Amino acid sequence: MRFQDMVQQAAQRNQSLLCVGLDPDPQRIPAQFARERAPLYAFCMAIMEATADLVCAFKPNSAFFEALGAPGFEILQRLAEDAPPDVPLILDAKRGDIGSTAEAYARAAFEQLGYHAVTLNPYLGGDALAPFLRYADRGCIVLCKTSNAGSADFQDLVLATGEPLYMEVARRARDQWNANKNVGLVVGATHPQQLRAIRERCPELLLLLPGIGAQGGDLAAAVAAAVDIAGAGIILSASRSVLYAANGGDALPAARREAMHLRAAINAARGA
Amino acid sequence: MRFQDMVQQAAQRNQSLLCVGLDPDPQRIPAQFARERAPLYAFCMAIMEATADLVCAFKPNSAFFEALGAPGFEILQRLAEDAPPDVPLILDAKRGDIGSTAEAYARAAFEQLGYHAVTLNPYLGGDALAPFLRYADRGCIVLCKTSNAGSADFQDLVLATGEPLYMEVARRARDQWNANKNVGLVVGATHPQQLRAIRERCPELLLLLPGIGAQGGDLAAAVAAAVDIAGAGIILSASRSVLYAANGGDALPAARREAMHLRAAINAARGA
Numbered sequence A, B: 001m002r003f004q005d006m007v008q009q010a011a012q013r014n015q016s017l018l019c020v021g022l023d024p025d026p027q028r029i030p031a032q033f034a035r036e037r038a039p040l041y042a043f044c045m046a047i048m049e050a051t052a053d054l055v056c057a058f059k060p061n062s063a064f065f066e067a068l069g070a071p072g073f074e075i076l077q078r079l080a081e082d083a084p085p086d087v088p089l090i091l092d093a094k095r096g097d098i099g100s101t102a103e104a105y106a107r108a109a110f111e112q113l114g115y116h117a118v119t120l121n122p123y124l125g126g127d128a129l130a131p132f133l134r135y136a137d138r139g140c141i142v143l144c145k146t147s148n149a150g151s152a153d154f155q156d157l158v159l160a161t162g163e164p165l166y167m168e169v170a171r172r173a174r175d176q177w178n179a180n181k182n183v184g185l186v187v188g189a190t191h192p193q194q195l196r197a198i199r200e201r202c203p204e205l206l207l208l209l210p211g212i213g214a215q216g217g218d219l220a221a222a223v224a225a226a227v228d229i230a231g232a233g234i235i236l237s238a239s240r241s242v243l244y245a246a247n248g249g250d251a252l253p254a255a256r257r258e259a260m261h262l263r264a265a266i267n268a269a270r271g272a
Helices: A003-013 A039-051 A062-066 A070-082 A099-112 A126-133 A165-177 A192-201 A219-226 A251-271 B003-014 B039-051 B062-066 B070-082 B099-112 B126-133 B165-177 B192-201 B219-226 B251-271
Strands: A018-022 A057-060 A090-095 A117-120 A139-145 A183-187 A206-210 A234-238 B018-022 B057-060 B090-095 B117-120 B139-145 B183-187 B206-210 B234-238
Touching: A003 A139, A018 A039, A018 A251, A039 A070, A039 A251, A057 A062, A057 A234, A062 A070, A062 A090, A062 B099, A070 B070, A090 A099, A090 A139, A099 A117, A099 A126, A099 B062, A117 A126, A126 A139, A126 A165, A139 A165, A139 A192, A139 A206, A165 A183, A165 A192, A183 A192, A192 A206, A192 A219, A206 A219, A219 A234, A219 A251, A234 A251, B003 B139, B018 B039, B018 B251, B039 B070, B039 B251, B057 B062, B057 B234, B062 B070, B062 B090, B090 B099, B090 B139, B099 B117, B099 B126, B117 B126, B126 B139, B126 B165, B139 B165, B139 B192, B139 B206, B165 B183, B165 B192, B183 B192, B192 B206, B192 B219, B206 B219, B219 B234, B219 B251, B234 B251
Parallel strands: A018 A057, A018 A234, A057 A090, A090 A117, A117 A139, A139 A183, A183 A206, A206 A234, B018 B057, B018 B234, B057 B090, B090 B117, B117 B139, B139 B183, B183 B206, B206 B234
Antiparallel strands: none
16 A cells, blocks of 8 residues: 555544654663563563554654664664554655665665654755656655754755745745655645745645654644645654653553653644 | 874874775685685675775775664774774764764764764864764864765755855864864865865865765876875875775785775875
8 A cells, every 4th residue: 555545544533633753761761661671672562552543643753863874774674574554654764865875765764664654854856856756656845844943954045036046945845846746845844934835835745844842833733834735734743742751650651641742732733 | 192193193104004904705705715704794794904004094885784683883993993003993883963862972972883984074063073073082084075976965055155065164173163173074076176275275184085985086186186285184085996806806905905095096196
């Protein structure tokens, strides 16, 4: 099944536009998983199982696994194999490289690791994205306007055309990269004004919105700015606020409560 | 020892500004290594040992190892442990991510894998680079104007200031990111004109020039455009043209011959 169809089906089945990001800091693994043979794997699997009926996607963050070396990479692969079925998995890897290297990264993400979608960095241009875009059934979610403060450094620079750089990325995603209807954009939930401008220009692109939860983005404003005419077309991602909701208590019911809370808040904003 | 000092010492000892990039395609491993238990590891180690007295750096390309999954990640780590001493290792990973994720990538590259330098993508802005820049003894080599044709898509866009985007990246590298004197820029050897403009504006930054060899950049023009006033300050990187120089013959003497040829061509261009 195509990535975007998987997202849509999970969103309908679970009445949810929430994505839980898996950014597991080894220093913050709840005590109940510390004695497992692979604590990170056990923690991530448990979080996924506790929230699989509340989300439209999961998003493991490659860096947190790579920081463990080869065992972390193996966990990334095992998570893709063992994850709850019918919930698409986005590999948050922000890859961007040229020619044969981009082909190797695409093979790594989609074939070796077996993920349904990947996040990509556009700085190297369209030919660097092409090896990913060719996988028509996989999602290619391109960084456009990221949630961090430093996103202003380059993404907001005004071009001679009068438009900011991030809008040129959005325009190319819409006009040049989306022949297989498998492209999305990353736009921080921390930027509702830019979200609205991008949605106006790209009414049909899937938007992945990180930055709710721990990063403090205004959820209702982001949803209102970004939903498509069907009240969907967005995935809102929260990571630390779900993973570490328990604050020392029992991680799984706390994660579930936080995911239910975020799902309800998103749905309230969609209805509004 | 600091990365930039390691480069300079290796460059003087070996009279070389050549870097051999390790982009090992599993389909193209020479037959003589195919029966090894870890053919990619054996091939890369043999190439490094065959050329260690001819180069100023080695540059393993993370994607080609990640494409093998966890075993590839382990090879990346073993290469750093077992590589010939006194030749700095650049992890070509083109990372760029925010906050705690960037910290995890920096730990992965510098501590877990143990590399001396890493390539970074600037699209997410200065706060995404900061966790790398803090490692004062490691090199942070930021993509500026990449060697591929698609680099024109965004990097060449003219800003309202009248300057291209890549020059704004170079300016920030010079003025904002280089407090620890550990920053360099990636500029494709395929772009001598842009190389000259960047060198004029950034007389003291280390420039990493991929694109000689298989990518066909004009070596002499690139060297003439990019050397600093001391006739150095650049690293020219070739990968496939060295790794696969034998064309079915004996890989190691052929790689060595090609490295000697490139080193001599670079030195001739420096002298010219």
